[in-house]
Amino acid sequence: MAESKDIDRNGVQIGVYVCHCGTNIAGTVDVKALTEYAATLPGVTMARNYKYVCSTPGQELIKRDIHELGLNRIVVAACSPCLHEKTFRNVVAEAGLNPYYFQMVNIREHDSWVHTDKRAATEKGKDLIRAAVRRVRLHKPLERKRVSINPAVLIVGGGIAGIHAALTMANAGKHVYLVERDATIGGHMAMFDKTFPTLDCAACILTPKMTAVKSHHNITLWTLSEVTQVDGYVGNYQVTIKHKPRYVIEDACVGCMECIDACVYKQAKVPDEFNMYLGKRKPIYIPFPQAVPQVVVIDRESCIEFKSGKCKKTCVEVCADRKAIDFKQQETTETIEVGTIILATGFFTFDAKRVPYYGYGIYPNVYTGLEVERLINAAGPTNGEVILRDGRKPQRVAIVHCVGSRDENTNRYCSRVCCMYSLKLAHLIKEKTEAEVFNFYIDMRTPGKGFEEFYNRVADEGTHFVRGRVADIYPNPGDGGRLLVCAEDTLMSTVRKIPVDMVVLSTGLEPQADAQDVRRRFHITCSTEGFFLERHPKLAPVNTFTDGVFLAGCCQGPKDIPDTVAQAGAAAAEALALIDIGYIEQEPNTAHVLEEVCSGCKTCIPLCPYQAISFAENKKKAEINEVLCKGCGTCVASCPSGSVQQNLFEDEQIFAEIEGLLAYA
């Protein structure tokens, strides 16, 4: 039964615009039938269909109708509101109406793209339009609120991503708080000797940036620090930061490192984290020569003073008047206010023990790529010599690609950088040792600028390439500790067992072990692999679903340094764009408490995921902070007395929409 067409008593005049979206919609839904149907609905003054309603002529059409026909409610039946709700609200506003006198109907994602039966899809389109027409007449004019934005930015993680973003923001005149949990900034890049594909010396290109961070007047650098709590909302975040004790006063230490020589430990005895435990350090140490800040740190686990309280403290003696060493330092916390946040917490390398048949942790001559990076590094544990644990120079080396990547048993994704770093290691090992090098790969992935050329160069140098995933690594009986690397050479269809002195496992990139905790702290989400999730994989790659929180570098997924730096720049630009407008417009679809009805039961208060509800003791009623409310609707649904209402989702409006859907035409 068609509803009878009458003139709306309240003078509501609705315009309905059905979009073809080329053939995206028109191919499956009869748009002409929809238009004709819409024209029959009560309150509808004009119904049209158009090839691309979002195009400029499409928009003009709506504006003209509003002016000429006196329309005062607009319904557009097209794609997802995620894409074009903003566009059409602007159109309505430009024509002089309140932008919320608008309702969008999704007949693409919810209809034409998910159905094949044209007749049924058309009927569904009618139902959806009818629901929108019924609801839009009850829309009320709403206003967007503006809140000011704090221009300071927090950057978490001081790898190349965090460093680059920090310098970009600081150069643009914004104050940056850079929080790094280790004793130095630099991240993984600081561990490498050379970087692919150009073989730039990593330190030569990285350390100038690290020093610039330290000396920049707009950057506050906190190492040995971590974020423990984040409150507030975009533009106005309150962030609590924990500073772990260094036992050295940063401002007093001049980085002379005399204390290290003076330490009662004559020999370095503590396995050195920065060198992947391949070298030793003292209890008082600096992670690497160019560390920033150039300040020593004391490890309380190995320092005798902490263990027994009876050390001669020769370090303190030699530090003398500078008085930089302070065994009594305590953990401190402080709270800062920032408007935007960039997360640049990087990655973790895959634990090779999880592929037990590669023998890592069992056979001493099986190394990870990162370990070999340290062996090659001139400042590393062997001063840049590639030698085995027993001091021998390897004559034959196997490099195993895809360890902990592209494998249903570990990680399904490709880690993107390991083919290239495997090639880099092949080149560097050959250069340093003249060893025969075998790269075992499944597919050689060299898609970046200059990458394929680098592959060509390494092949030309005589590296052997075996196309096959390594199946087993074990000692070659009676071959003086050599390991057999076993794989099918799939291009030759033969199984090869190649004896080598050294195996390098090119382990993949994984999310940081605490990525889930960090995600929760910053109210963002992770993808299934555990990397932080961007808002849109193509169109919003550095945004998150939380406004004002951006991503840069490997915390969002494996990538190389060029991509990391590009992304860090993009994250900085997004943050700057927000800051430079100076204010943030908030969606008005917030919830509010009808005070006369609220019984003060407090049910809603703990449920709000954004802590937007408080209890007004004087009135004994719940109160919602409009600025904090994200319009999720949880409280609305939870209130036993129905006293919470939400703009754009008032009961009346939702019921009208449901009735519209269910009223068979």
Place this chain on the structure above:
Amino acid sequence: MGTASHNIATQSKTLPCEMTLENLTEFPEGRRVLTCIQCGTCAGTCPYGELMQYPPRRIIGMLRAGELEKVFTSDSLLECVACYACTAKCPRGIDLTGVLLPLIKEQVLLHLPVMPAELQKALENKLRYGNPMGESPRKRAAWVKTAGVPVRILSEDPRPAEVLWYVECYTSYHPRGQDNARATARLLHALGIDFAILGNEEKCAGECGRLSWERGLYNTLMEYNMLVFAKYQFKMIVTSCPHAYDAFRYRYPIVGFNYRISPVPPFFAQYLPQLKSILKRNLNYTVTYHDSCCLGRHNNLYEEPRALLRAIPGVKLVEMVHNRVNTICCGGGGGGMWLDTYYKTKGIERLSERRVKEAIATGADVLAVACPYEVSRFEDALKVLGHEKKMIVRDITELLAEAIEV
């Protein structure tokens, strides 16, 4: 040593029996072959990968190219011992051993001009006598008289039992298998477990028939055993044979099997506290444990057998180079048990010999096993290699039983 956990997904699901090569891709498990990246891990890890003309990677390549016929007419897949190594390591999670290879093997056997005699005989024996050796079914429970403890046979005393112990063929008939049977009976008795066996009513569960793909035989055995189970009341089945365990766990559910089921080692591992109080005798052995393919790679039961061995006073456990997920098959699986002569005529190294060399290299004096195929295979291999003085082979149950006898 190498105890890092490896979350390999080798445990097969119960598979529909109507799956064939033609409709393979209609099943999710079969469809996975389309995702093969031709990485060669399967060929590289296969114990016979060097010899096979068509290792799993190439079979998938031929399948996708529509050239399987060539694979059927080569006998290369007879070298597959259904060891699950390829399945365990395949980066695409393709269940080669459980799904694809048996279907191929069936075709290979059908295309053979003559079946290898030994295998032919074993399969016929299973059908006629319910055991591959061709022993009399009436003598299946003969070992009970020598058990030294009472062993209840359900056909004689059909009262409900807590545990139905499914002894299986080699454990019932082979002289060294019977040692295992007697040891198990003593352990069950010592732990005060209410158990019974099917005696002469028991027949082979049929797993190796299936893996070397003899569908008809397998179905006959399955139906028979289900009818026998239905006659009695028991709370669970414990079996001495990992192959029978596989059959019950992954195949029998199609015909309605839903009893609780456990292989012997994890069953006894549940009783570790009680066992420890009776394991009194110091054995003073250095033991290396061989992970059987079914128990280990296919069912991830790596730690239970080791826990039992560690509970024995005076046992020092050492590991072979290839252990746990990386174990090397004894060569008995997938019909390999009855292809030794065939391999020999083709000049192929026996896997039991390869394995025993690794065991000897550990310096251990006992090679501990948990699958009834292995005792005779490894003892024979030790003899052939002239190592029989250096090392003895014992089922875990034999060692446990030895340690409770004071």
